[in-house]
Amino acid sequence: MAEDEVEYEGLSSDAGFTVNMAAGALAGITEHAVMFPVDSVKTRMQVFATNQAAIYSGVGNAFSRIASTEGLRTLWRGVNSVILGAGPAHAVHFGVYEAVKEMTGGNKGGNHFLSTSIAGAAATISSDALMNPFDVVKQRMQMHNSEFRSVLSCARSVFRTEGLSAFYISYPTTLAMTVPFTAAQFSVYEYMKRILNPGKDYSPVTHMISGGVAGGVAAGLTTPLDVAKTLLQTRGTSQDAEIRGARGMLNALRIIYRRDGLKGFGRGLSPRVLTHMPSNALCWLSYEFFKAAIRE
Template identity: 25%
Template sequence: MSNKPTSATADFIAGNFGGMANVLVGQPLDTIKVRLQLDHGKFKGAWDCTLQTIQKEGFFALYKGMASPLIGIGAVNALLFAANSNLKQRLQTSPDQLLPLHKIALAGAGAGIINSVLASPVELLKIKMQAQFGNKSVNGAKHFTGPIDCAKYLIQRDGIRHGLFRGMWATIVREIPAYAGFYSGFEMTKRYLTKNEKEASVVELMAAGAVGGIGYWVFSYPLDVVKSVVQNQEKPPRGLYVTSVLKSIYTRDGLAGLFRGFTPTVLRSIPAAGATFTAYELSIRAFQVNGW
């Protein structure tokens, strides 16, 4: 991304554009990922999950839960990119310094922690909607008509901390390595493609963003499985649950259980992260040209 300082307003708006691009491009494969992460024998794999979803619920079931991230991901990404820009500026010894990659990773990890405050409830509501297989209540389980209905139910039953913010610690633990890999992967690839001599083209931004997206999941995927399981389970987690849930998944399903849904997730990350970084970077450039 550009090394020029940007205003908080520019970061906020550009982050919104980046977030919405991510959701629009990546939601169908994200739905498949979540369903596979929570699966206990219903699906034979990603393709089978996709076919069953379309056959039983229709094509637009792949976009289940999109309302929550489409509305909330703008704020999430705005906070993420603004925090990352601020942390990078704090790590610079001079305004024009090109940060080494380890500091890029450090700023990304810090931004991930800050981002968790909004990402956790937004993703919880998304996962609750995506996990609903079918269009009605099954075995007496509560069927949500939308994210607002889901949020009201969880808050009334479990309160804000254990209801709407369930899985907060799992989100934080995931976001630290995830965004270290996300931003350092993007920056490393962009520098390689441009040789630090010119602005990256749209194709180069897409390629660098795709590498950043892959880096996000390579460094964090088992932790994302833990987060999905915790946020979708009936009762709130207690204690230091991240390690205990990791152990229970491994004991039940082996290493494969911690990487269930990994392939569609990586495939999704290539266009989705590419779109995120490209939308953000092009927006920032437009704002800088106009003196924002």
């Protein structure tokens, strides 16, 4: 390597907090915007609907029915909420991740499962505090026959009718889901990257494959809690008294089990994995690219 070249994988330890935050913000917006229609289908499939028109048998069925009865634009409803929240949330996420990984020795040679797990968990706790209200608004707008057409009108309505707590009723569930999700994602990503790219060269294909595998594994493991999160975040729109009265994660899990048995915890599994595999691949590809580009 020439003396004036910068080792690519070495960027994370000396590129600086600001670089990592900027790269994370750009990566987050890219990830969520591209895969948003599949996420919309996932939300629809996870909701316990009483209206037959809002009950879907699979990903293909959901796409077909939504496109034919509501129009393709419906699949993008709520994307503005994600874009508004994803930038700041992902900036904090990646910034905290890199800072904690450096503090705990994760940038040194060898495997550092504990370091990357701690860093991923710390990153999630920080970013979810910012993202949770935006996610509530997003899911309210994604629902069948949603009355909301703008982020602001939806946020105002939720606050006026349900109070501030509606934006954070799912936060403990979100953390219970995303802390193991992120710990698994980052650990699998770092492991796959070391296996596929031991020379630590700049390798977009390596980042895409590693990110995709990591996202799929993490998404599959945490789907049951995602179903509970969706129930809590959309409870205010339900006509079912029991669902409207759900007060937390354990209550939501009991409702899901009573209504649909064990299979209820797999609601939306396919679109969730389909969302996270390519979106994580794109997110890591974008993150590593932007990190290198900004650093240069």
